[in-house]
Amino acid sequence: MTAWVRLAAVLELLPGVLDSQLRRDAELTHYEYYVLAMLSEAPKRTLRMTALAQRTNATLPRLSHVVKRLEDRGIVERFPCPEDARATNARLTAAGWKKIRATAPGHVETVRQHVIDVLTPEQITQLAAITGAILESVDPDGNLSAVYRR
Numbered sequence: 001m002t003a004w005v006r007l008a009a010v011l012e013l014l015p016g017v018l019d020s021q022l023r024r025d026a027e028l029t030h031y032e033y034y035v036l037a038m039l040s041e042a043p044k045r046t047l048r049m050t051a052l053a054q055r056t057n058a059t060l061p062r063l064s065h066v067v068k069r070l071e072d073r074g075i076v077e078r079f080p081c082p083e084d085a086r087a088t089n090a091r092l093t094a095a096g097w098k099k100i101r102a103t104a105p106g107h108v109e110t111v112r113q114h115v116i117d118v119l120t121p122e123q124i125t126q127l128a129a130i131t132g133a134i135l136e137s138v139d140p141d142g143n144l145s146a147v148y149r150r
Contacts, residue, residue, distance in 0.1 A: 014114065021110040026103040031056070033107060035066055036075065036092060036100045045092035048081055052090055054143050075099050 019030040026033070038055045039045050047055070053063045067090050070076035075096030081087035092100070119127060135144065 017114055018107070018110060022103065022107060025106045026099065028099075028103065031058075032066060032070060033100075033103060035063070035070065035090075036096060036103075039076065039090060039092040040097065040100045045097065046089050049078070049088045049090055057144055070096070 015030060022028045022030055022033050028036070034056055035052065038052060039047060049060060049063060049067070052058075052067075053060050056063065058066070067076055067078060071078060075093055077091050077093050078088050079091065081089045116124065
C-alpha cells in the first residue's frame, strides 16, 4: 500500500513541477514541450500527425489543437505528407528547433533536481526496471516504451 500511495503522489505532483518550470521559463506546457521533443528527435524533425499522436499518447483532435497553437507561434508547421496525400506531417521549424534547444537545459535541470539527483545510481537502475515492468503492463503494444529504447 505504501508503494502504491507514494507512486500515486509522484504521478500527481511531478507533472505540475515539470509544467510550472516550462511555463515559467519557456511559455510551454509540459505536453507542448513533449511534442517538440518528439519532433526534434525524428528524422528531418518531421513526423506524421498519427505517429506523433502515438508517440505522445494523444488523440488526433487533442494533438491537432496543440499543434495549431504551436503553429500560431511559428515553432511547428503542418504540411501534406508527400508519400500519402491523405496524411498530414508536422515539422519543427527553425524557430522551434531554437526553442527546444533553449528550453531543454532548464527542463533537464528540473528533472535532475526532482528525480535523478535524489536517487543513488542503484536506485536509478531499479527505477528503470520498475518503470519498464509497469510500462509493459499499461502499454502492451509498446507505443510509448519503444520511444525510449536507445
